[in-house]
Amino acid sequence: MNLPGPFRTISTDRAEVASGRLRYTDILMPSEKLQLIPLGGLGEFGMNCLALRYGDDIIVIDAGLMFPEEELLGVDIVVPDISYLIENRDKVRAILLTHGHEDHIGGLPWILSELNVPVYGTEFTLAYVEGKLDEHRLLDDADLIELQPGRRVTIGPFSVMPIRVTHSLVDCVALAVHTPVGIVLHTGDFKIDLSSPDGHPFDLQAFADLGKQGVLCLLQDSTNVDRPGFTPGEKAVIPRLDDIFAAAPRKLFFSCFSSSIHRMKIAMDLAHKHGRKVALIGRSIDNSAEIAQDLGYLEPPPGLLINPGQIRDYAPNQLCILISGTQGEPMSALSRAAVDNHKHAKIDPGDTVLLSSRIIPGNEKAIYRVIDHLERRDARVISDDGTNGLIHVSGHGSQEELRMMINLVRPKFFVPVHGDYRHLKRHIELAKATGVPEKVILLEDGEVLTLDKDHAEKTGKVTTGRVCIDNNSTADVVGDTVIRDRKHLGADGLFLPIIAINRATGEVEGMPEITTRGFAADDPELLRNARDIVVRTLESSNDVERRDYGVIKDKIRADLKRFLQKNANRRPMIMPIILEI
Known part of the structure; x- marks a missing residue:
């Protein structure tokens, strides 16, 4: 059948349509071009937010926040300027989330207060989202739809396949967005871990299959582009942590990111092995553990967990205390315990405090201040110096994993995402060196990349920027x-x-x-x-x-x-x- 104007001519055999090999969008779809529009995350760490537009349909991947730099006095959080989405509110169909970290979901309350559209995410991600929206009184009106790895969802002209990836959080996915002009693959945050503690390894086969189909454009995480080699798997920390558990003479305070479910599982397993009871202290770590237990990611043996009030009932060498505050947050449980101002967490001389995390740039002073207080209490503080084995591993792929992904999916076009400008630029150089993509494009926030099957060009710029919010409220814009x-x-x-x-x-x-x-x-x-x-x-x-x-x-x-x-x-x-x- 020959169609007039901008429509393309294809077979319309009814049997093909009935069998599902052809979709309605394949039969009568104008030869529009696809636009990729980053609203945040390309030029800074955090505020990850990307719009994909085809004709009159827009989907958004991630809705993150970032925490303020020192010069943003009194500001609690920073979210992306979504003026472009508000101007096109009638075209926005959905927000899809790759995983549940704050730099990917933290801006949702702000966006949903302006645009009440469906939100897609995996089970664990949506559990985090529910708590966040409930806190902002937006949950009752929210439309949350579960994504399952390996199962496509269709949103307008987009067909989205979630693919299992591994990261420092559980239940993370990359998104393969099938569009009328080709497949756009967004990796989300990832590293290639084939022995993940939760039993859900990185799905190499799914990415290899995508490579056989042909990927039009790859959008890849740039966080660790400076690091050579491979990022160690989560289980790489077990030997060193095992030694620390065995050698700790008194109470062992174990501090990690509250979203590090893998690390919490390892800590609980080692505590059980060494005959220690586990107490959870800190609202964020308690909430994360509760969600992880409800969804089956944490299954502590009966009797392992005790209430904080029971700490005094056990000998010091029988205790492991999972405590929040690894970044030195002033009102966190660890910071208060360090100055002897916590009801249950009392740090005594000879206790061991293990900081199983990296130092986020900008938090150095706060963390070292807490360590100083701990040292004054004659505690033994162990942080990630890397000299005696690993107590922390990154959740982001290093250079060899980035190269492997490019070679696996063999994209026609390549765009680095998630990072400062220097990270994006170095990622461009790495992609060029593989010799695979026909074209690599360095995009920044607001730049519009227009693609068809054969071309990818920057064609304009939309309004972007940072919105500063006080008191963690969607109403208090600074x-x-x-x-x-x-x-x-x-x-x-x-x-x-x-x-x-x-x-x-x-x-x-x-x-x-x-x-x-x-x-x-x-x-x-x-x-x-x-x-x-x-x-x-x-x-x-x-x-x-x-x-x-x-x-x-x-x-x-x-x-x-x-x-x-x-x-x-x-x-x-x-x-x-x-x-x-």
Whole structure:
């Protein structure tokens, strides 16, 4: 059948359609082009969010957050600007999640408060999502749909096949998105672990099958592109951890990421082997363990787990305490225990504290502060120095795994994702060196990559950026002005001239007062001269100006700004306060 216009001509044998070899979208699909639009995660670690658009249909892969840098004063989380999705809200069909880490699901409450679309994820991922949405009172209206590895789901013109991958979290998938122009493979976060502790190894065969079908574009995790070789499997930590369990003379405090279900399972197995009871301390680690037990990823032997209140009932060498706070978070259980301020977790001289995690860049000071407190309590602290064996392994593939994936699926086009610009660039160089992709493309947030069966070109840019949120609330968005004011206050402090004005006459009542906060110049003469400046400004203003509080505040602010910059070389935030009499 020959179709007019932009439609392509294909066989329409009814038997083929009935057998399922052809779908409706194959029969009558305009020859549109596919667009890949990263909204976050390409140029920073975190905020992972990618839109795929074909015609009037958009699906979104991941909806992550990132934690703020130091200069974002008072900000709790940062999520991607989704202006593009909001502008095209009628076209957004679904959000698909690769796994349950915060940099992939943490932005969901923000996005779903603007776009109530179905969310697809694996069973464990959705369990994390449910808790997050319930906390933000969005769960009742959410449409959560389970993904199962090996089972396709169809969303508009997209047919999505989840593929099992291994990572530092359980139940993670890559997404092979079958589109009318070809297969786009998004790896999510992955490493190639063929002996995963949960019994679900990396599905090499599924990726090899994709390579035989032909992959149009591979989007691959760049996190560990700097690391040569292969990333060790999760079980690689067992020998060293076994030695530590055997040698610990007293209580053993075991701290890892609360999402590290593999590591928690290994810790529980070793505790059982060495005759130690296990107590879980910390809300995040307790919640994760509960979800993992409900879904069968943790199956501790009967009697292994005890309540924190039972710790005092056992000898110190019979205890293993799984405790949250591996990154030195100020209010975490480990941080409070380190300063002897936790109800159940008491660290005594001779206890062992094991930090089975990596240091996330930016957290160094907080972690070393906690370690200092632990050392003051004469605890033995073991962190990941790598000198005596592994106590932590990464969840991301290193260079050889990245090369293996490229050679396995043999994509026509290649785009690195998840990382700072330098990681993306080095990943481009690695992909070129394999000689496999016909074309490698370095994309950044907001750039639009347009693909058909034979071409891939950047064709424009959409609005992207960072949205800062206070108090972990979808309502408390912090703008650039607020951040600038916070920096201003932090650098030069606050200058508060207080003036009493008679509302009826516009006359100044009494002498103005000057109050400061965080203003470094503690000079009584400077403050007296500043008060004289305010008096002169008021005297030089007429009654109408003094009655217009907006005008008089601006005049006072301008005159004081000039005076303080000249006489104190400071630029505090000046906030005149008018008291009506």
